[in-house]
Amino acid sequence: QKEVEQNSGPLSVPEGAIASLNCTYSDRGSQSFFWYRQYSGKSPELIMFIYSNGDKEDGRFTAQLNKASQYVSLLIRDSQPSDSATYLCAVLPGYGQNFVFGPGTRLSVLP
Amino acid sequence: GAVVSQHPSWVICKSGTSVKIECRSLDFQATTMFWYRQFPKQSLMLMATSNEGSKATYEQGVEKDKFLINHASLTLSTLTVTSAHPEDSSFYICSARDAWELGETQYFGPGTRLLVL
Numbered sequence: 001q002k003e004v005e006q007n008s009g010p011l012s013v014p015e016g017a018i019a020s021l022n023c024t025y026s027d028r029g030s031q032s033f034f035w036y037r038q039y040s041g042k043s044p045e046l047i048m049f050i051y052s053n054g055d056k057e058d059g060r061f062t063a064q065l066n067k068a069s070q071y072v073s074l075l076i077r078d079s080q081p082s083d084s085a086t087y088l089c090a091v092l093p094g095y096g097q098n099f100v101f102g103p104g105t106r107l108s109v110l111p
Numbered sequence: 112g113a114v115v116s117q118h119p120s121w122v123i124c125k126s127g128t129s130v131k132i133e134c135r136s137l138d139f140q141a142t143t144m145f146w147y148r149q150f151p152k153q154s155l156m157l158m159a160t161s162n163e164g165s166k167a168t169y170e171q172g173v174e175k176d177k178f179l180i181n182h183a184s185l186t187l188s189t190l191t192v193t194s195a196h197p198e199d200s201s202f203y204i205c206s207a208r209d210a211w212e213l214g215e216t217q218y219f220g221p222g223t224r225l226l227v228l
Contacts, residue, residue, distance in 0.1 A: 032215060034217075036219075043220060043221050043222040044219045046218065046219075051113075085117065088115055088155070092215055096146070098157060099145075099157075099217060101155050103154045
């Protein structure tokens with residue numbers, strides 16, 4: 001059973017702080033990792049993806065992947081109240097397979 | 112780029128009627144589309160994987176005769192909820208995978224909210 005785990009939260013951070021969201025996965029052979037943001041009542045929207053070990057930066061967002069430890073994280077710098085949402089981690093076990101989604105972490109950025 | 116649309120955005124129907132939901136990739140070709148369902152405060156649940164020109168693959172526990180999926184072209188997949196009942200009320204979301212993108216990213220549509228009375 002392929003599993004993806006995330007803390008459900010809520011994770012509360014003050015405006016301007018760094019929010020750190022973590023995700024662990026069980027399938028060691030997983031290939032690709034995705035972070036989606038889902039606002040309440042809306043569908044998920046892609047934030048970024050990462051394939052290789054290390055960091056990948058896109059604006060205020062940084063994804064970090066450590067395949068040896070089987071975790072992937074998302075850092076949000078200078079958090080804004082508009083970042084308040086549920087963040088979904090999705091793992092692609094292998095080419096042509098379906099995503100395995102984590103349950104999501106609810107982030108609340110306090111003004 | 113990578114825009115996915117869904118129609119309708121919400122629908123209210125009487126119990127026993129059928130509802131069709133369309134999912135379109137607007138600026139890319141999608142050999143594979145996915146249909147998800149999400150109940151309030153719950154995670155996304157994959158219902159089926161739809162491949163262009165072939166039969167959909169349904170997840171365990173999803174009735175294929177109740178949730179009919181057609182993926183007739185590289186830009187359109189439809190989900191028909193047949194003989195809908197109140198327990199089918201949910202948020203239905205499709206996603207599409209770009210046929211020419213190696214990364215297999217899924218792009219989500221805006222979702223369709225179904226209420227069965």
